[in-house]
Amino acid sequence: MRGHVISFLVTAMLLPQVASAQLVTSFRGFRLEGNVGADRFKAEGDKNTKFGYGGTGGFDGLIGDKIVVGVEGSYWRPNKGTVTCGELNGGALCQASSHELGAAIRVGYLVTPALLVFGKGGYVNDTQRNSFLSGAGLYYVNGNIVGPGYSAVDRYSTDGYQGGGGVEYSVTPMLYVNGQYVYSRYDDHTSRQRAMLGIGIRFK
16 A cells, blocks of 8 residues: 555656656647848858848647657848859959748757757748949940949849758747758859857747
């Protein structure tokens, strides 16, 4: 009888801890997060680093006790756009990136009940702008000869892929923080690197 009483008391003491651990490690449901960090855009061998910000929304689910699988959509914008400029025939050729939209699959492993290590990959679309400002000399453009001071602008979007990874920590069952690195490569041979910090909320 005494053994049954002791077993009951031990189980009663452990149940709240087990329930708390399961709640922290659920990592399932919808999530929304804000992101800030460094943005490095590279074009034609030139690169420029600026502060950037954005947001991510997604859905996560558990496979077993340790594997987290999810999908996400993201928006990223460097502050006032990231611009790289190089010299072309005596003029300045600049390429700018204004914002990126992305969709990715994320797969992670629970190192501890509250710590997730993850990797992700997917699709991106970047809005860009090319501009040319002529310097010294004459240029032949669309059948016309133009001189110093001529400028032209071309706006467009380009597709590409993204890949990266990071760590995520559950502060509470709803609140989490993360840090991640993401590399994006676009079809026009430009690229972007992002080192970001995030804070988010889970809706279960």
